[in-house]
Amino acid sequence: MDHPATxxxxxxxxxxxxxxxxxxxxxxxxxxxxxxxxxxxxPSTASLAFSGAGPxxxxxxxRVLAAAAELGYGGPDPRARSLRRGRSGVIGVxxxxxxxxxxxxxxxxxxxxxxxxxxxxxxASLLLVRSPLDDEHGxxxxxxxxxxxxxxxxxxxxxxxxxxxxxxxQIPVVAIEADDIxxxxxxxxxxxxxxxxxxxxxxxxxxxxxxxxxxxxxxxxRCGPVxxxxxxxxxxxxxxxxxxxxxxVYPDAPAIEAAGSSVExxxxxxxxxxxxxxxxxxxxxxxxxxxxxxxxSAALDAGLRVPEDVSVIGFxxxxxxxSLLHRSPIRQLTTLVxxxxxxxxxxxxxxxxxxxGAEPQPAAFRSELRIGDTTGPVRRALGG
Amino acid sequence: MDHPATxxxxxxxxxxxxxxxxxxxxxxxxxxxxxxxxxxxxPSTASLAFSGAGPxxxxxxxRVLAAAAELGYGGPDPRARSLRRGRSGVIGVxxxxxxxxxxxxxxxxxxxxxxxxxxxxxxASLLLVRSPLDDEHGxxxxxxxxxxxxxxxxxxxxxxxxxxxxxxxQIPVVAIEADDIxxxxxxxxxxxxxxxxxxxxxxxxxxxxxxxxxxxxxxxxRCGPVxxxxxxxxxxxxxxxxxxxxxxVYPDAPAIEAAGSSVExxxxxxxxxxxxxxxxxxxxxxxxxxxxxxxxSAALDAGLRVPEDVSVIGFxxxxxxxSLLHRSPIRQLTTLVxxxxxxxxxxxxxxxxxxxGAEPQPAAFRSELRIGDTTGPVRRALGG
DNA sequence: CTGAAAGCGCTTACAG
DNA sequence: CTGAAAGCGCTTACAG
Numbered sequence: 007m008d009h010p011a012t013x014x015x016x017x018x019x020x021x022x023x024x025x026x027x028x029x030x031x032x033x034x035x036x037x038x039x040x041x042x043x044x045x046x047x048x049p050s051t052a053s054l055a056f057s058g059a060g061p062x063x064x065x066x067x068x069r070v071l072a073a074a075a076e077l078g079y080g081g082p083d084p085r086a087r088s089l090r091r092g093r094s095g096v097i098g099v100x101x102x103x104x105x106x107x108x109x110x111x112x113x114x115x116x117x118x119x120x121x122x123x124x125x126x127x128x129x130a131s132l133l134l135v136r137s138p139l140d141d142e143h144g145x146x147x148x149x150x151x152x153x154x155x156x157x158x159x160x161x162x163x164x165x166x167x168x169x170x171x172x173x174x175x176q177i178p179v180v181a182i183e184a185d186d187i188x189x190x191x192x193x194x195x196x197x198x199x200x201x202x203x204x205x206x207x208x209x210x211x212x213x214x215x216x217x218x219x220x221x222x223x224x225x226x227x228r229c230g231p232v233x234x235x236x237x238x239x240x241x242x243x244x245x246x247x248x249x250x251x252x253x254x255v256y257p258d259a260p261a262i263e264a265a266g267s268s269v270e271x272x273x274x275x276x277x278x279x280x281x282x283x284x285x286x287x288x289x290x291x292x293x294x295x296x297x298x299x300x301x302x303s304a305a306l307d308a309g310l311r312v313p314e315d316v317s318v319i320g321f322x323x324x325x326x327x328x329s330l331l332h333r334s335p336i337r338q339l340t341t342l343v344x345x346x347x348x349x350x351x352x353x354x355x356x357x358x359x360x361x362x363g364a365e366p367q368p369a370a371f372r373s374e375l376r377i378g379d380t381t382g383p384v385r386r387a388l389g390g
Numbered sequence: 391m392d393h394p395a396t397x398x399x400x401x402x403x404x405x406x407x408x409x410x411x412x413x414x415x416x417x418x419x420x421x422x423x424x425x426x427x428x429x430x431x432x433p434s435t436a437s438l439a440f441s442g443a444g445p446x447x448x449x450x451x452x453r454v455l456a457a458a459a460e461l462g463y464g465g466p467d468p469r470a471r472s473l474r475r476g477r478s479g480v481i482g483v484x485x486x487x488x489x490x491x492x493x494x495x496x497x498x499x500x501x502x503x504x505x506x507x508x509x510x511x512x513x514a515s516l517l518l519v520r521s522p523l524d525d526e527h528g529x530x531x532x533x534x535x536x537x538x539x540x541x542x543x544x545x546x547x548x549x550x551x552x553x554x555x556x557x558x559x560q561i562p563v564v565a566i567e568a569d570d571i572x573x574x575x576x577x578x579x580x581x582x583x584x585x586x587x588x589x590x591x592x593x594x595x596x597x598x599x600x601x602x603x604x605x606x607x608x609x610x611x612r613c614g615p616v617x618x619x620x621x622x623x624x625x626x627x628x629x630x631x632x633x634x635x636x637x638x639v640y641p642d643a644p645a646i647e648a649a650g651s652s653v654e655x656x657x658x659x660x661x662x663x664x665x666x667x668x669x670x671x672x673x674x675x676x677x678x679x680x681x682x683x684x685x686x687s688a689a690l691d692a693g694l695r696v697p698e699d700v701s702v703i704g705f706x707x708x709x710x711x712x713s714l715l716h717r718s719p720i721r722q723l724t725t726l727v728x729x730x731x732x733x734x735x736x737x738x739x740x741x742x743x744x745x746x747g748a749e750p751q752p753a754a755f756r757s758e759l760r761i762g763d764t765t766g767p768v769r770r771a772l773g774g
Numbered sequence: 775c776t777g778a779a780a781g782c783g784c785t786t787a788c789a790g
Numbered sequence: 791c792t793g794a795a796a797g798c799g800c801t802t803a804c805a806g
Binding site for chain 1: 419462463464465466467468469470471472473476478479480488489493494499500502503506507510513514515516517518519520530531533534535536555558559560
Binding site for chain 3: 037038039049050053054057059060082083085086087088089090091
């Protein structure tokens, strides 16, 4: 399925790179020394003519530029420049998942947004890198890509190998939403407090039977009930904090772990939750909006009304698309809205600061409870 | 609004980078020579121990690794390695817009998906770069970021400066959805033929009054009617091809240019289209799904029924979220579905091939007309 | 299997 | 304002 037809007229017989283009470029790529020679100046002068980092006479500069054009010189080689300068102008963005999965989650895309904005303004470019798997330590871009600083995005799970590598490389690290990592600047959210607030809101509505649908606790993509052992073995900081926040209000609330953060993962968890015969909660706290939509969808499928029979609350405040929901009267999820772009911007600023040798600013952000139409007062107890 | 509170307990008094970490790392970063010295081997042997590119005795290798650990050496510096090798393992992804805008369009994200998949498998990392503005030639990452090859994504507009720079740098270029660019390997879609098919489908349904809502024709973010002059001045290949495809069936179909590809841009165009007093088309061909949703939304706002009063057809086959639509009975757009991921994969493969010095494969893909519920037979002529 | 040598292409003090 | 020199850290033929 993945083998495209070759475009009939598009390729032609010649290699596209064979096209001559103004000044012929025969032989090896010219370097700055060759340009300087052609211009009749010293290499250092030619360098200055390009970088503007020192005084050069207009005449010398013009000769250098003319020689460069003549030889087809494309400007100083960034590889050599970065070796010499000790900097490459590249900020690494490390994500937990396959990049193609990461892009599927709006949470990551929105964060990237903020990072890209600040990095772009500063002239830095973003290198997308996947966190290394356990079995490939010592390989992969995180080990050998040029990066001046790194931002960990949505790395809840499997952060340790990445951080270890980066620390050894002495690359400054900014960690969004990870537990305090030794040597990394944190950009944090009030996960626990926010979850506490959401739970309190449900308590105010009279809910007592609350179940939590959690994000993954580690990289194993398990799904199912979270018992004490499972919770103790969890490494995902965000997941644990959000869980604790709800438990501060509902100490005995059962939890179900989802395999990931997608609508489908939420649906799977929801099916368990609303299975016939099982005691049905009157409210569900899901740790992401995607999960929440899946839970709502499972509830509707099970013939329950939302919020009349069951309230559902999410986390993130993103816009979610799900066709099943469209058939329902639900217009907006009750959720905790978090400032992704701001978090991304703060992370990028911290990374740039470390790059400059300045003291980076740790940052903490707040989520706001946004009340939509997936939550309501608890239904009257049947026997009440 | 963007100044986060400093996290109370998160920062502490010390610079995170001051943390000692096992072997002290005093003074300057060690280099491979220092490691070799400490291990009692030649630098070349130490290099081989890390790269595995040649035979090294187990003993020598162990001594090198031990010395590296002892000195806190994080492995060969990628900057030096890439200078020496002439390769950096980085593929640039160049986009037309601010990256934060680019991420907002699913079209780009899906394409990036495919690129990331193939690049990731090959161990290459992706450098996100914005196409330079006209007024910043000679600056920005496209000029001085290390990249072995580049993929142009969604660069319809403002490609020329980028391509000129890349050509001078002699960086191989793969262009997704751009007109044949001299020296670039094309990854193309059947924009014209697909649009022709969509138009034919409308013709079969009896539509004669068809209006086209186009993507931008250049970078100026204009919106309004496309007259012959405007069309002649257009530089966006995709826009023009899709326009031509429809015109092959409806030679006189009027066109309105949208300022961008968003639901809101589509809505703006739609408002013009369905303004009172204006002659209303019985069908609209929008050049993207986002635009199509905006048009549908404007039609509903104007009190028209879709598809009974007006049919709307999109392009892309993405999932679109729009709350207004949810209130309507419309479940799926009629649209031309294009294989974004496949296009991305093909582009990445071509880039990798050029990197290896192999002959890259130009690729061409096909869009499929997917009939949803936004199109239907033309309404009976009022006077008919 | 190991070592000595050369050089990738640039920039930056430094002296004029 | 310009030039000669050194060196960023590595890898790769090449000889042993």
